[in-house]
Amino acid sequence: NAGVTQTPKFQVLKTGQSMTLQCAQDMNHEYMSWYRQDPGMGLRLIHYSVGAGITDQGEVPNGYNVSRSTTEDFPLRLLSAAPSQTSVYFCASSATRNEQFFGPGTRLTVL
Amino acid sequence: KQEVTQIPAALSVPEGENLVLNCSFTDSAIYNLQWFRQDPGKGLTSLLLIQSSQREQTSGRLNASLDKSSGRSTLYIAASQPGDSATYLCAVRETGFQKLVFGTGTRLLVSP
Numbered sequence: 001n002a003g004v005t006q007t008p009k010f011q012v013l014k015t016g017q018s019m020t021l022q023c024a025q026d027m028n029h030e031y032m033s034w035y036r037q038d039p040g041m042g043l044r045l046i047h048y049s050v051g052a053g054i055t056d057q058g059e060v061p062n063g064y065n066v067s068r069s070t071t072e073d074f075p076l077r078l079l080s081a082a083p084s085q086t087s088v089y090f091c092a093s094s095a096t097r098n099e100q101f102f103g104p105g106t107r108l109t110v111l
Numbered sequence: 112k113q114e115v116t117q118i119p120a121a122l123s124v125p126e127g128e129n130l131v132l133n134c135s136f137t138d139s140a141i142y143n144l145q146w147f148r149q150d151p152g153k154g155l156t157s158l159l160l161i162q163s164s165q166r167e168q169t170s171g172r173l174n175a176s177l178d179k180s181s182g183r184s185t186l187y188i189a190a191s192q193p194g195d196s197a198t199y200l201c202a203v204r205e206t207g208f209q210k211l212v213f214g215t216g217t218r219l220l221v222s223p
Contacts, residue, residue: 033210043200043213058210090154092211100145100202100211102155 001026004103006091012109013081021076021106023091029101031094032074033058034066036087037105043090049074081110113138113205117214124191125222132186132217134201139179145211146175146186147200155200159186163206191221 007022025032033048035058045058047066055066063085065077074093078085086109094100114137124130134144143162147155159168159175161184167176174187184201198218202211 040215042215043202043211045210048210092155098143099157099160101157102147104154 006103025093029093115214134184
């Protein structure tokens with residue numbers, strides 16, 4: 001099993017550009033989540049999904065969109081990038097409400 | 112609103128010492144608590160998961176305890192090694208919610 005994979009590993013955007021962060025898992029987990037990690041603020045939940053076709057907002061959803069068309073994939077879309085979205089983004093998955101597994105992260109810089 | 116606190120923020124010990132990392136949370140209505148390790152520039156690696164009905168979990172040199180009523184968890188590391196140097200994060204999953212609420216971590220340095 002590859003576990004949770006994320007692409008790209010690094011990305012630099014200009015203000016106003018859009019992009020999609022990819023996340024995939026091969027463990028057949030129902031739950032998938034996106035977090036951002038910022039210095040001094042810990043990890044904060046952006047969006048999550050409890051199954052294909054079902055998504056909901058987390059703590060800091062503004063400026064981000066998600067969709068879940070398959071069990072395996074949970075992409076995160078930045079609609080119009082802003083410098084405040086410079087962060088490290090982590091995708092996670094779990095079965096039911098059990099142990100969460102995290103991907104390696106995407107380091108995003110918005111200029 | 113659930114808040115998770117980890118003390119100390121940083122800890123430096125010589126190799127071989129036994130050490131304890133602390134995690135406290137404000138709302139005892141949790142489903143489970145999970146300890147993670149994060150190496151610089153890397154993702155989170157799950158260490159231990161404790162369900163709300165459990166008191167402790169062990170994996171190798173690691174032992175995590177949970178006292179839900181007092182809102183506390185500890186991670187005990189026996190015979191520390193330089194390879195244990197990392198940031199340790201605890202996170203609680205609230206009853207009925209999918210999200211994990213994270214502490215800001217304890218940065219551990221084990222010197223040879």
